Amino acid sequence: MMRTILRHALLAALPWLSALPALAHIEMDAPTPRYNDGQNKWCPCGGGGDGTRNNAGCAIESSDPDRGSTSTTFAPGSTVTVRWRETVGHTGRFRVSFDPDGADQADFDANILLDIADPSGGSGNTGNGNNWAVDVTLPTAPCTTCTLQLVQVMNGNTVDEVPSLFGTSTYFQCANLVIGDGGEGEGEGEGEGEGEGEGEGEGEGEGEGDPAEGEGEGEPAEGEGEPGEGEGEGDAGCRGCTAAPSALFVGVPALLLLRRRRGAGVGR
Structure with a gap:
């Protein structure tokens, strides 16, 4: 049941x-x-x-x-x-x-x-x-x-x-x-950083050059000297010279000649 x-x-x-x-x-x-x-x-x-x-x-x-x-x-x-x-x-x-x-x-x-x-x-x-x-x-x-x-x-x-x-x-x-759409994005940012570094280096070099060539010309120096009268000219081709040596050679004989004349006058 x-x-x-x-x-x-x-x-x-x-x-x-x-x-x-x-x-x-x-x-x-x-x-x-x-x-x-x-x-x-x-x-x-x-x-x-x-x-x-x-x-x-x-x-x-x-x-x-x-x-x-x-x-x-x-x-x-x-x-x-x-x-x-x-x-x-x-x-x-x-x-x-x-x-x-x-x-x-x-x-x-x-x-x-x-x-x-x-x-x-x-x-x-x-x-x-x-x-x-x-x-x-x-x-x-x-x-x-x-x-x-x-x-x-x-x-x-x-x-x-x-x-x-x-x-x-x-x-x-x-x-x-x-x-989502895989697009491109833009952004701005700022950053600061510090760094230190050391470096060593070696170098070699070769150089070639032509020696300089030059030509020079000079003119004879002219000069006048006193006392006495006379004219003197420097040696042609004397580079680095002055007129003082030529004047000295002219002035010494003139001085001797002057003394000689004075001595002759006294003896008269």
Whole structure:
């Protein structure tokens, strides 16, 4: 009797249970996720639905009307660490993709940044429980409404990369990104500094030159001397001489001649 009651109660609850949101199997920690309501089954970003629309709407931008204002800004070409927790272990693949404008699954499929194996069990790759962390490189083109997508594909295949998410059992998470314009900046600055230094040096040099050559001409000096009468001329070609020697030679004989005349007069 009790079993019958429980069976009927369970059957009565099935419609309600099927309408409950699909609880999170992956929870993104970084970058900041768009949704943190635990609804992972709504393609392409996990949230915004009632959990009954599993993998539906992947061909349209179904999540962008509820994009919200939360976003993380990175420089062009940055290396970003994506962190998440695998709360329910499955076997398959993890994939990180990028949409430069919005959240369209076709764009995510065309811009895959990373595709790695998700082995059985619930252990992550960090050595810290169920925590996962991977590095991806963002594009260099600036964007203001770009989106990073993390998916967990539960297809049991850990070898082959995921060609498409259509028709697969998948859990979704997204993060809104802004890639800033890598422009140029200007700035001014002042600085002061002091310094001391010592130096030693040696040098050698050689030089060549021609000796200077010159010619000079001089004219004979002329001079007159007293007492007495007479004229004298300096020796031609006497460089550095004066007229004084010639005047001396002329003046001495004249003086002797004068004395002789005076002596003759006295004797008369």
